[in-house]
Amino acid sequence: MSAPPLRARRATRRDDTRLALLFILPATVGLVTFYFWPMIRGLWLSLTSWDLLSPAEFVGLQNYRDMAADPVFWNALRVTALYVVINIGVQTVAALLLAVLMQRLSQSTLLRSLVLAPYLVSNVVAALVFLWILDFQLGIGNQLLTWLGLDRIGFFTSQTWAIPTIALVNVWRHMGYTALLIFAGLQTIPHTVYEAARMDGASETRTFFRITVPLLRPILGLVLIISVIGSFQVFDTVAVTTNGGPVDASRVLQLYIYDKAFAQFDFGYASALSVALLVLLMVVTFVQYRITRAGQTDLN
Amino acid sequence: MRTTTLRPSPTRRRAAAIAATAAAAVALAGCAGSSTGQQQVTLDYWLWDANQLPAYQTCVDAFEEQNPDLHVRISQYGWDDYWRKLTASFVAGAGPDVFTDHLTRYPELADRGLVLDLSTLEATAGVDAGEFQEGLADLWTGQGGELYGMPKDFDTIALFYDAALIEEAGLSPEDLETLDWNPDDGGSFEEVIAHLSVDANGVRGDEDGFDADNVEVYGLASNGSGGVDGQTQWSWLAGSTGWTFTNADVWGTEYNFDDPRLQDSLEWLFGLVDKGFMAPYEEVGTEPNPQQALGSGRAAISANGSWMLPSYASLEGIDLGIASLPSGPVGHPVSMYNGLGDSISSQSEHPQEAARLVRFLGSDDCQVLVGQAGVVFPARPAGTEAAREAFADQGLDVSPFLDRVENQDTLFFPVTRSYGSITALVTPIMDEIYIGSRDVATLTEVNAQVNDMLAGG
Structure with missing residues (x-):
């Protein structure tokens, strides 16, 4: 081991590219093996008829033609969109308020940890707990409603309520995490801006809408993009609570893909559905990126 | 391996x-x-x-x-x-x-x-x-x-009940042994279910002033819509009219969802919801739990399969009894045989x-x-x-299950191809019928789709 010469050479060569590549390598292997390769294979499978066990048979665009004429697919898109609108709408507003309250009122780390707590509960557990709380007959949620003199609600068992309920369960779980992301963004806004606002006699509300929100835009944009992508892929909460029912009221796209593949062995068609979801997400993300101008900041 | x-x-x-x-x-x-x-x-x-x-x-x-x-x-x-x-x-x-x-x-x-x-x-x-x-x-x-x-x-279907609840209603377990049923007026089976249903004011289902919207005890426990086979829900009702799932015992090439005998049976069963004798879909959802309904006194009679015997036997606080399914228009009870x-x-x-x-x-x-x-x-x-x-x-007389096989009062489980796709199509439709948002007559069109799947699958 000739340590000194090595150190000397290091000092002269400042190029860390090789080392960087070495560090990136493990992640890249994972990305290629578990993301890119399955994606390419999925694209190919979407052009085939494949039941998993016998060899795939090339059918061209047939799966996509079937999809265009499949009422369950269109229903799944509608149901998923409704879910995303409720989920993201409520979650973003609630998280923003939480984040601002955390910044303006309290610096307590304990409070921040508490806000994050629901996020640490697994999706399936959260869904099961709410399934019990909101059970039509035995749930404490419905018991409360009857005490208040209201009618019981079939939260997970009525076609009207199923999607809003699932969306709000996930708001409860993700709100704290989103709030923390936004809170981190709030820290990037210089105090001087707020001091100036106070000097000018701006009210708290006015400061929020004229300073906080505009300066937070890039962060909000990013948070929205990430949470919308996650929201479109809702699966486990639905699988645990309603399994797509009542009828097709909560048959979201991911659940339909899963059902086609693993219950009906129609992997070709399921792949085509997945490609549709991929394209949809790419379009939605692109539009969001452009609208929120998430790549630029107004701070400088 | x-x-x-x-x-x-x-x-x-x-x-x-x-x-x-x-x-x-x-x-x-x-x-x-x-x-x-x-x-x-x-x-x-x-x-x-x-x-x-x-x-x-x-x-x-x-x-x-x-x-x-x-x-x-x-x-x-x-x-x-x-x-x-x-x-x-x-x-x-x-x-x-x-x-x-x-x-x-x-x-x-x-x-x-x-x-x-x-x-x-x-x-x-x-x-x-x-x-x-x-x-x-x-x-x-x-x-x-x-x-x-x-x-x-193998497994068959029979009726589980809480003997204490039956006696409280002035009936005896023997009364449950000789029930008959038909899709038109429900026969003596419906009379018993009605009598066992109790509303919040203590009025029974066969008495004047029964409030069907505010029921404490349902006569019959719900086990959901039953999807494509209705094994514990409606197969025994429809089967006792002489109906069969397909055109052959096994490997049928056509389903019989278009048969009026099935449609009338479904109409009768899910009609119990409006009468207040069975819980609405809203209460049971996609994961019905009839043994819990029986155990908690929410329902008086629960039709279920013999594979559930250990679960029902372990219910605490009830005096479990088992009775035969009601006898149908064919003159005897019919159970699915799986x-x-x-x-x-x-x-x-x-x-x-x-x-x-x-x-x-x-x-x-x-x-x-x-x-x-x-x-x-x-x-x-x-x-x-x-x-x-x-x-x-264990103190359980299981002859109501075994009699079906001995007397050959059985209906085969539908063994056909394309079962996965048929289930995906029919299950939401049966849910709609249970909820009450779809007419049973539309099963005739559904049947045509199902048969296309069988032919193509």
């Missing part, structure tokens, strides 16, 4: 010596049976019912004693995980050698060549259908006469050894042991009798 080869480690001579001795011992022991050489063959056996695991472990122990060259490893996975894992294991080529199979699943497995024809294997070649309860072997026989599963057990079987994976590296296990699982030796555990009805008459006695020891 995997074999445990006792291979001496090259680095440790002592271990090698021990291993060699062990291998020789195994080989010697193996000579007694039809040994495959210097190795003990390990067979993987999968099942889904945790209640049955101890019974089958006893069976497998007895099998290993008789077959020292074979070792059996049992794995148990819950029903939902089971089929997912099985599918995945077939893709990975790492599945079980022998697995418990279901009538709704095996046609698709057989179509894809994943299960072996037992009649082509030495140990299972000469199986006589007459060894099992009437008709069970037919359920496992393919269209070309192949045997895809060795019958292991049976599980043991199948051999075509990916097994040891099909002949697997066949020896399957033969044993389907023998009196094993099935009497399973019967004695009192959890399920084994497929062989001797096993069935052992189960009857075991249940009697």
